[in-house]
Structures are given as structure tokens and as C-alpha cells.
Amino acid sequence: MTESFVCGDHGALVSYLYDECAAGERRAIGAHVAICSFCAEELATLGATREQLRAWTPPDVQLGFRIVSDAAPSKVLRPSRWWQQPMPAWAQAAAAALIFATGLSLGILRGVMPTAVQPEAVRPRSAAAVASAAPVTHAELAALEQRLRSEVSHPAAVTESTSASADEARILQRVRAMIDDSEQRQQHELALRAAEMMRDVDAQRSDDMARVERTLGQMDGTTGVEVAQQRQLLNYLMRVSQRGQ
Amino acid sequence: MTFTDDELVARSIGGDAESFNQLILRWERPIYALAYRVIGREEDARDVCQETFLRAFRALPGFKGQAKFSSWLYRIALNLCRDWIRRQRRAPMMQLPEGVDAGELLAETGPSESIEDLVGRRQLSAVVEEAMTLLPEEQRTAIILKEYHGMTFQEIADMQGCPLSTVKTRLYQGLTVLRRHLEKNGHPSTPLGVARVKSRAS
Numbered sequence: 167m168t169e170s171f172v173c174g175d176h177g178a179l180v181s182y183l184y185d186e187c188a189a190g191e192r193r194a195i196g197a198h199v200a201i202c203s204f205c206a207e208e209l210a211t212l213g214a215t216r217e218q219l220r221a222w223t224p225p226d227v228q229l230g231f232r233i234v235s236d237a238a239p240s241k242v243l244r245p246s247r248w249w250q251q252p253m254p255a256w257a258q259a260a261a262a263a264l265i266f267a268t269g270l271s272l273g274i275l276r277g278v279m280p281t282a283v284q285p286e287a288v289r290p291r292s293a294a295a296v297a298s299a300a301p302v303t304h305a306e307l308a309a310l311e312q313r314l315r316s317e318v319s320h321p322a323a324v325t326e327s328t329s330a331s332a333d334e335a336r337i338l339q340r341v342r343a344m345i346d347d348s349e350q351r352q353q354h355e356l357a358l359r360a361a362e363m364m365r366d367v368d369a370q371r372s373d374d375m376a377r378v379e380r381t382l383g384q385m386d387g388t389t390g391v392e393v394a395q396q397r398q399l400l401n402y403l404m405r406v407s408q409r410g411q
Numbered sequence: 412m413t414f415t416d417d418e419l420v421a422r423s424i425g426g427d428a429e430s431f432n433q434l435i436l437r438w439e440r441p442i443y444a445l446a447y448r449v450i451g452r453e454e455d456a457r458d459v460c461q462e463t464f465l466r467a468f469r470a471l472p473g474f475k476g477q478a479k480f481s482s483w484l485y486r487i488a489l490n491l492c493r494d495w496i497r498r499q500r501r502a503p504m505m506q507l508p509e510g511v512d513a514g515e516l517l518a519e520t521g522p523s524e525s526i527e528d529l530v531g532r533r534q535l536s537a538v539v540e541e542a543m544t545l546l547p548e549e550q551r552t553a554i555i556l557k558e559y560h561g562m563t564f565q566e567i568a569d570m571q572g573c574p575l576s577t578v579k580t581r582l583y584q585g586l587t588v589l590r591r592h593l594e595k596n597g598h599p600s601t602p603l604g605v606a607r608v609k610s611r612a613s
Contacts, residue, residue, distance in 0.1 A: 177579035184557065184582075186564055212583075214600035215590040219558050221532045222539040224447040224456070229439045231461050233428050233468050 171198045173205060183212055228391060258352060266348050416480040424471055431471070435464050438481060441560060442488050448555045449492040449548075450499075451540065459495060463488040478569075485560070486570055489552065496548060535598055542592035550585035553578055 171178055171194040181187035182195045199206045414422070414433070422430035442463050447456035466487050467474075474483060543551055549571060556562045556570065567578045590600050 176583040177576055180579040180583045181564070184564075211590055211600045212586050215586050215593065216558065218535060218593055218598060218600065219539055219554070219589065221535040222448070222543070223536060224444045225453055227443065227453060227457060229443055229457070229460065231435050231439055231464055232432050233435070233464070 171195045173198065173202055179205065179209060179212075183209060183216075258355070262348050262352050265351075266344065269344060269348075417476065420471070420474065420476070420480050423468075424474075431468055434480070438484055439464070441481075442484060444559060445485065445488055445555060446492055448543070448559060449489070449552060450495050451544065455495060459488060459491045462491055466491075482566060482570070485556070485562075489570060492552075493548070535593075538593060538596045538598055539589070541596075542589045545592060546585050546588055549573075550581045550588075553581040554585045554589075557582060 171191070178187070178191065178195055182192065182199075185192075187195070199209060414430070416434065416437070419430045419434050423434065439460060443456055443460040446459040446463075447453065450456055450459065463484060467484055470487075474480070478486075543554075546554070552571065553567055556567045557564075562570070564575050564578050568575045571578065594600065
């Protein structure tokens with residue numbers, strides 16, 4: 167630091183004012199101020215201004231910030247993905263029909279339901295048509311030949327009609343069972359979706375309640391401050407009125 | 412047991428949130444006062460104060476102790492204030508206190524201070540606050556850091572990223588503007604007296 171001072175060096179005066187200068191510089195400025203009225207007055211008024219600045223105080227507010235460790239992840243409900251959203255009833259019905267049709271086709275392909283392979287064959291619902299749709303084996307052909315012979319020999323016999331109706335009943339029973347199975351699956355699916363919806367609603371409600379509680383807490387804090395201010399005001403008025411008496 | 416800032420910082424980095432809360436308790440008032448004086452709005456100053464500690468907490472693992480924790484906090488707060496001022500795009504501290512609230516005054520009354528003194532101090536406070544709005548941001552910040560937070564010239568220079576001489580110039584110019592405004596508004600600087608200054612110097 168320099169040990170000499172040039173009159174009007176504001177930077178050096180500020181250092182002197184805040185007492186942040188080296189001893190040599192301080193001595194030099196001090197010696198100058200002792201003989202220079204201009205610099206002495208400058209220092210005096212700046213010092214007085216500094217004192218006036220002390221009057222400026224920020225308002226007294228309630229702070230009390232705290233960092234709260236977030237142990238449990240907040241249950242923030244985000245919009246669910248399209249594949250997570252509940253399916254409309256019509257779509258569920260269409261899906262059930264598609265599944266049913268697929269199952270039926272697979273059954274037919276595996277030979278479980280031979281009569282349903284060709285719709286044309288099903289429509290007449292005749293015993294002959296039903297029989298013709300089945301895979302033909304040598305034994306069946308032999309049995310058919312024997313039956314035809316017996317029919318020719320005994321025209322009044324009605325054995326075939328009873329066997330055909332038994333086949334139809336069996337098929338109907340199987341279809342009914344598949345439909346029942348499909349309905350059960352749909353009901354199960356609906357129950358699952360309903361449970362999911364209930365869980366989501368419950369989580370949303372919990373979040374809302376927590377938010378309401380937080381807001382109420384803040385309102386309580388604000389009201390407390392207002393009550394304290396009112397009390398201070400009343401005390402002040404009491405004191406002033408007492409002083410007046 | 413009272414821990415130093417450095418100890419509390421180390422414990423906070425180790426995952427002790429309560430230690431950081433102690434740091435908050437220690438520094439929230441000065442940070443709030445700084446924010447309030449720079450931006451001049453109570454609610455916004457509170458937000459800046461809260462955001463300062465939130466940012467500090469998030470950035471704590473990256474704090475290597477190159478500077479004092481308080482200086483680091485002040486720097487974060489000042490950056491946030493600067494962002495706030497940029498966002499506002501208008502002169503800060505335009506909301507001046509409306510009149511004098513008796514309740515507030517009473518709450519501030521010291522044992523040796525009369526109501527009249529207190530009213531005078533509040534009026535002077537309002538004029539100072541108004542005068543501060545006239546200063547450019549750099550001058551205002553320099554004066555606030557020096558007058559109300561007791562920083563050294565070097566600390567302010569580091570904080571503002573400018574040479575030491577610039578800090579002194581900003582302080583001198585800022586004080587001069589404040590003095591003129593106070594005089595114009597009925598609060599003349601009542602100097603210690605040239606004679607006193609001279610005698611103190613000699």
C-alpha cells in the first residue's frame with residue numbers, strides 16, 4: 167500500500183472510512199484529513215450517512231424453513247398409460263367374442279368340434295351333414311355300410327335320429343361351457359379393474375386430504391401471527407390510554 | 412453442543428438433515444435480510460431465502476469448502492436475487508411501506524426508545540429504503556453487503572466478481588447518492604463534525 171495520499175482519492179477515503187487500510191496508508195490519510203477541511207467534511211458526512219443507513223431494518227417475519235427428508239415417495243397420481251386405462255364395455259365384449267371365436271376355431275382345427283368346420287354343413291342341422299363333417303375312417307365306413315344295410319332291411323327304424331340329437335346336445339353343452347368360462351373370465355377381469363380403480367381413487371383421496379391438512383396448517387400459522395399483532399396493538403392502546411390518564 | 416458451520420456441513424453431507432436444519436436456523440435471518448434489502452419485497456425475499464437453502468442442500472455434495480459456507484450461501488442468494496430482478500424487469504423495491512403501523516412499532520420498541528424516536532426511525536427507514544431504489548444494482552449490493560453483513564472489500568469483490576478498487580468506487584458513489592437523497596427528504600446527514608473527524612485523524 168502507498169504511504170502517501172492524494173487529495174480527492176475517493177477509494178482511499180472509503181478504505182479509511184471502513185477502517186480497511188494498511189497502517190501506513192491510514193497514517194497518510196489521517197495526516198491529510200487533519201489539514202484538509204474538504205476531505206474531513208467528506209469523511210464526516212459519509213460517516214453520518216452510514217449511521218442513518220442503520221435505521222433500515224427488514225420486516226420481522228416468521229421463517230423457520232426446514233429440510234424434511236422424504237422417506238416415503240409421495241403418491242403423485244400421474245395419468246395412466248393407454249394400456250393401463252380401463253377398457254370400455256363394448257371393447258371388452260368385442261374382445262370376449264374374439265377370444266371365444268379364436269377358441270372355437272382352435273377347437274375345430276384340433277378336431278374337438280368336427281361339425282362346425284363348414285357353416286354350410288351346420289345350417290341344415292341334419293344328422294347326415296353332421297356325420298359327413300367328421301373325419302372318415304375305415305371302421306366308420308364299415309359301420310355306415312352296416313347301418314345302411316339295416317335301414318334298407320328295416321325302414322321303420324329310427325336309430326340314426328337319436329344318435330344325431332345326442333351329438334347336437336353334446337356340442338351345445340360344450341359351447342355353453344365355453345360361454346360360461348368366457349363370462350367368468352370377463353367377470354374376473356372386471357373385478358380386477360374395479361379394484362384398481364378403487365385403489366387409485368383411495369390414493370388420490372389420501373393425497374387430497376394431506377394437501378388440505380397442509381393448507382389448514384399454514385392458515386393456522388397465519389392466523390396466529392395476526393392474533394399476536396392484534397394483541398400487541400391492544401397492549402399498545404392500553405398503555406397509551408393509561409399514559410393519557 | 413454447538414457445532415461450527417464446517418462441522419454441520421460435513422454432517423449434512425453425511426446424510427444428517429437435522430444438521431442442515433441447524434445451518435438454516437443459523438443463517439436464514441441474514442439471508443432473508445439480504446434478499447429483502449436487494450429486492451425489496453417481503454414475500455419474494457422469503458421465497459428467495461427458501462430457494463437459497465433448497466439449492467444449497469441439493470448442491471451440498473459439490474461444496475468442497477473452497478469458501479466459507481456463509482459466503483457460498485450469500486453467493487447463491489445474490490444470484491437468485493439477480494435472477495429475480497431480471498425477471499421483474501423493473502426497478503426493485505418500489506413497494507414502500509404504507510404509513511406506520513402502531514402494532515409493529517410497539518413490537519419493535521426497545522426499553523430505552525420512546526415512541527417518537529421509533530416513529531422517526533421508521534420514517535428514516537422508509538426514506539433509506541426509497542433511496543436504495545435509486546442505486547444501480549451493483550452499488551446497492553455492495554452497500555448492503557458492507558453495511559449490513561459486514562463483509563470485507565475483498566469478500567465483496569469475490570462475490571461481485573470485480574476488482575477491489577471497483578468495490579470502493581461503488582461504495583463511495585452509492586453513499587454519495589444516498590446522502591443527497593436523504594438530505595433532499597428532510598434527513599440531512601448530521602456529521603460527526605469536521606472538528607471531531609480532524610481530531611480523530613490526528
